[in-house]
Every structure is written in C-alpha cells, then in structure tokens.
Amino acid sequence: MHPLELSSEALREALEAAATFVRGEIDTLAEQPSVDLAGAEELAHTFVEPLPAGPSALNGILDRLRPAVRKSFNTAGPGYLAFIPGGGIPSAAIADFIATSTNRYVGVRPPAPALAQIEETAIRWLADLMGYPKEAGGILTSGGSLSTLSAIVAAREARFPEDFSKGTIYLSSETHYCVPKAARIAGIRDARVRRIPIDARRRMDTEALARTIAEDKAAGLQPFMIVANVGTTNTGAIDDIPRILEIGRAHGVWVHADAAYGGFFRLAAQGAALMPGLPECDSITLDPHKGMFLPYGTGCLLVRDPATLQRAHSMDAEYLHDVRAQTSPNFSDLSPELSRDFRGLRLWLPLVLHGADAFREAIEEKLALTRLAYEQLRADERFEILDEPQLSVIAFRLKGEGEAADRLNEDLMSRVNARGRVFLSSTRLDGRYVIRICVLSFRTHKGRVQDAVDALREEATAVLANG
Numbered sequence: 305m306h307p308l309e310l311s312s313e314a315l316r317e318a319l320e321a322a323a324t325f326v327r328g329e330i331d332t333l334a335e336q337p338s339v340d341l342a343g344a345e346e347l348a349h350t351f352v353e354p355l356p357a358g359p360s361a362l363n364g365i366l367d368r369l370r371p372a373v374r375k376s377f378n379t380a381g382p383g384y385l386a387f388i389p390g391g392g393i394p395s396a397a398i399a400d401f402i403a404t405s406t407n408r409y410v411g412v413r414p415p416a417p418a419l420a421q422i423e424e425t426a427i428r429w430l431a432d433l434m435g436y437p438k439e440a441g442g443i444l445t446s447g448g449s450l451s452t453l454s455a456i457v458a459a460r461e462a463r464f465p466e467d468f469s470k471g472t473i474y475l476s477s478e479t480h481y482c483v484p485k486a487a488r489i490a491g492i493r494d495a496r497v498r499r500i501p502i503d504a505r506r507r508m509d510t511e512a513l514a515r516t517i518a519e520d521k522a523a524g525l526q527p528f529m530i531v532a533n534v535g536t537t538n539t540g541a542i543d544d545i546p547r548i549l550e551i552g553r554a555h556g557v558w559v560h561a562d563a564a565y566g567g568f569f570r571l572a573a574q575g576a577a578l579m580p581g582l583p584e585c586d587s588i589t590l591d592p593h594k595g596m597f598l599p600y601g602t603g604c605l606l607v608r609d610p611a612t613l614q615r616a617h618s619m620d621a622e623y624l625h626d627v628r629a630q631t632s633p634n635f636s637d638l639s640p641e642l643s644r645d646f647r648g649l650r651l652w653l654p655l656v657l658h659g660a661d662a663f664r665e666a667i668e669e670k671l672a673l674t675r676l677a678y679e680q681l682r683a684d685e686r687f688e689i690l691d692e693p694q695l696s697v698i699a700f701r702l703k704g705e706g707e708a709a710d711r712l713n714e715d716l717m718s719r720v721n722a723r724g725r726v727f728l729s730s731t732r733l734d735g736r737y738v739i740r741i742c743v744l745s746f747r748t749h750k751g752r753v754q755d756a757v758d759a760l761r762e763e764a765t766a767v768l769a770n771g
C-alpha cells in the first residue's frame with residue numbers, strides 16, 4: 305500500500321488513538337485551568353524544527369500535541385467567558401473528519417450535487433431561523449470577517465457597477481473592527497467610512513445617522529451601506545434596526561446586520577423580539593462558531609437577494625465549462641473562494657444529529673445565566689454595571705474614576721483569571737477600563753457562572769483592601 309494511504313487496520317488504530325486523545329481533552333476540560341500560558345512560548349519554540357524526511361509514530365505526535373493544546377486560553381472549556389466564546393461541539397469534528405476524508409469537491413455544484421445541496425439546505429435553515437424569505441440565500445464562510453467583506457462587495461457592486469469613489473458606508477463607534485477592515489480591503493478608503501456616535505445604551509444614534517447621510521448627500525457623496533449591530537462585541541448592544549431600515553430605505557442604502565454574535569439568540573423563545581427588523585435587512589453576518597457552538601472557521605453570510613452576491617463574485621473560465629451549475633449557483637459564484645472545504649457538513653450534521661431544540665435550549669440557558677450573574681453583580685454596590693445586558697454580555701467595573709480605579713479593575717480581573725476557574729476579558733469604554741463576562745459556550749452552566757461571580761466578589765474585597 306502507498307505510504308500515504310492508511311490500511312483499514314491502520315485507520316482504525318489511528319482513529320482510536322485520536323479518539324482517546326480527544327476524550328482525554330474533553331473529559332478533563334472542566335478541571336483544566338481556564339488559562340495556562342506558563343512556559344507556552346518555550347513550548348512553541350520546540351515546534352521550530354526542520355521538516356522530517358521520514359515517518360513518526362502517531363502516538364508520539366499526539367504526546368507532543370497534548371501540552372501544545374493545554375498551554376493556551378482554554379477556549380473550549382466551561383470557564384471561558386472572554387471575548388466571544390462558542391466551545392466547539394464534538395459532532396462538528398466528526399462531520400469534518402468525514403468531509404475531509406471523503407474529500408469531495410463542493411466549490412462548484414456538478415461534481416457532488418447532493419453534498420452541495422446539504423450545504424445549501426443548512427444555509428436555508430439559517431435563513432429560516434433569521435426569518436428570511438424563501439428567495440433568500442447565502443454562503444458559508446470561514447467567519448464574520450469574510451462574511452462582512454462579501455457583504456460590502458455585494459452592496460458596492462449593487463450600487464456602483466463602475467466608480468465607487470464617492471460611496472460612503474455608515475457604522476457606529478461600537479461596530480466590530482472587521483467592518484472598516486473589510487471596507488478597506490474592498491477599496492473603500494477610511495475617509496469614506498463614517499463612524500456614527502452611540503446613545504446611552506451604546507446603540508447607534510439614529511438621528512446622527514440620518515443627519516450624516518443627509519450632509520454627505522448634500523456634499524455630493526453617495527451613501528450606499530449602513531451596518532447595524534445585532535449584538536456588539538463590547539456589550540452586546542442591539543441597534544434600532546427598524547429605524548435604521550427606515551433611514552436606509554429613504555436614501556436607497558443597503559442595510560447590513562452584523563449579527564455575528566447576536567443572530568443566534570433569535571433561536572430563543574423571546575429571540576425575535578430582541579431584534580425586530582432583522583429579517584428586513586439586505587444582508588446578515590452570522591457566526592455559527594459563536595452562537596451555534598461550532599468550531600472556529602464557520603461563518604455565514606445571508607442575503608435577501610442572492611443575485612447581488614452572484615453579481616459581486618461570479619466569473620467564468622473556459623477550464624470550468626464542464627462544471628457550470630445548471631440549477632443553483634456554484635458556491636464559487638457567491639464568494640471569493642473556489643476550492644474550499646465542505647464546511648456545510650459541519651453545520652448540517654450536528655443540526656440533524658442533535659435537532660434544533662438542543663441548540664435552542666442551550667441559547668436560552670445562556671440568556672438565563674447572564675441574567676443570574678447580572679442580578680448578583682448589580683446587587684453588590686461596589687460594582688457599576690454599564691448597562692442591563694441586552695444579550696449575554698455583562699460589562700462592569702469596580703466603581704471609581706481615573707487611572708487608579710482602572711488599575712484596581714485590571715488587578716481584579718487578573719486575580720480572578722489567575723484562579724483558573726474562569727477566564728474573563730476586558731475592554732475600554734469611553735476611555736475607562738471595563739471587565740466583560742460573555743456567556744456563550746455550550747459547556748458553561750450555572751455552577752461556573754456562579755464561580756465567576758463569587759471570584760469577582762471575593763477578589764474585589766482583596767483588591768479594595770490592598771488599594
């Protein structure tokens with residue numbers, strides 16, 4: 305047998321070794337520290353090595369990998385409450401194993417129509433969950449940043465087939481940086497990107513938006529896109545989408561929703577009420593690697609009119625004439641990618657295996673856990689909560705102003721993280737240091753959220769006594 309092929313026996317053994325490795329990691333996740341970076345750079349250096357000419361035993365490779373996995377932020381564990389978690393459900397890894405082992409080609413539809421359809425169906429389900437009409441479509445991407453890039457290019461092409469030099473795009477000062485970054489990559493210079501101020505709940509100030517658009521038009525500019533936040537990274541704020549849509553419609557402007565973090569809260573019973581107007585937006589960024597708990601590298605862009613995505617990305621080549629799609633467009637007609645992984649299976653298989661209710665219940669649990677932590681922190685008068693959580697982020701700090709108070713808060717967060725049970729991250733809001741709790745991992749349950757609150761309260765006592 306060719307050395308690059310694995311016999312049935314060798315494959316079975318390798319899978320068993322890999323499964324043992326994975327179970328060893330997953331079964332101990334709750335006991336592993338929430339962060340362990342001691343000696344991580346030294347360990348990283350051991351991987352600076354020449355390319356080996358000959359083979360190595362898998363068990364030895366796994367033995368090297370284990371510490372590399374562990375010397376990290378424990379992003380898969382229940383204590384990960386930093387940035388935007390997700391966890392990574394194991395069934396998605398099984399889908400990846402099947403997809404990459406069978407290695408069929410889905411960049412275009414004709415080589416594997418049923419597999420392409422599996423992916424299209426999974427996208428259809430996401431569109432349904434967002435309340436989109438049946439004509440809507442979309443594409444699975446590697447994440448929110450790439451979804452946003454394709455949305456901007458689709459909006460730009462829809463409005464400016466030729467010259468977009470006067471085109472302006474509107475976002476709030478809370479919008480994720482992937483939006484101005486994507487704008488730059490799409491050729492929209494920073495001078496054409498307007499950052500609209502926010503209100504007291506950190507939502508876009510829609511009157512300022514209307515005013516800025518009117519001023520820009522009067523100055524001869526061509527507003528073409530507004531990005532509405534459906535769950536900001538800082539605090540989970542949701543912009544006033546109905547009002548943004550009204551302004552957008554009045555000026556013929558494409559309205560895009562960045563629901564990378566917030567969109568999947570629509571699964572909850574109260575979800576649709578949290579984000580009215582979302583189904584009317586021209587496009588939606590969604591990150592299944594956040595609110596659907598899939599592994600990193602799973603994003604989605606939905607568009608009400610798939611022809612817009614196609615106009616922006618479709619191109620022909622003679623060497624592809626054998627595989628021109630007859631029914632649905634090829635995925636390569638809807639995104640910058642041609643060859644790509646069969647990422648649809650990673651979404652479809654877990655949804656079929658577990659059923660949508662399992663995801664719905666997990667999302668509802670995250671909202672309830674956030675409420676639990678919020679109520680307890682609010683009841684402790686040493687803390688200032690920046691806003692009542694709109695989704696599953698709580699932004700807070702120990703009361704006090706100035707650099708000394710910032711330092712106390714930094715100290716508080718480091719002490720909590722050093723305990724190793726939970727891992728929190730911070731941000732700056734209006735120039736002040738703010739600690740965040742983001743509850744989104746499917747592995748985070750009540751006990752761990754309680755640990756976070758208890759650690760914060762106990763360490764607050766220590767920090768205030770020292771300070």
Ligand SMILES: Cc1ncc(COP(=O)(O)O)c(C=O)c1O
Binds near residue numbers: 446450482537564
């Ligand atoms: C609100 C929001 N939008 C977009 C992104 C970018 O997504 P990604 O990291 O998948 O590229 C993030 C990432 O955390 C986010 O929180």
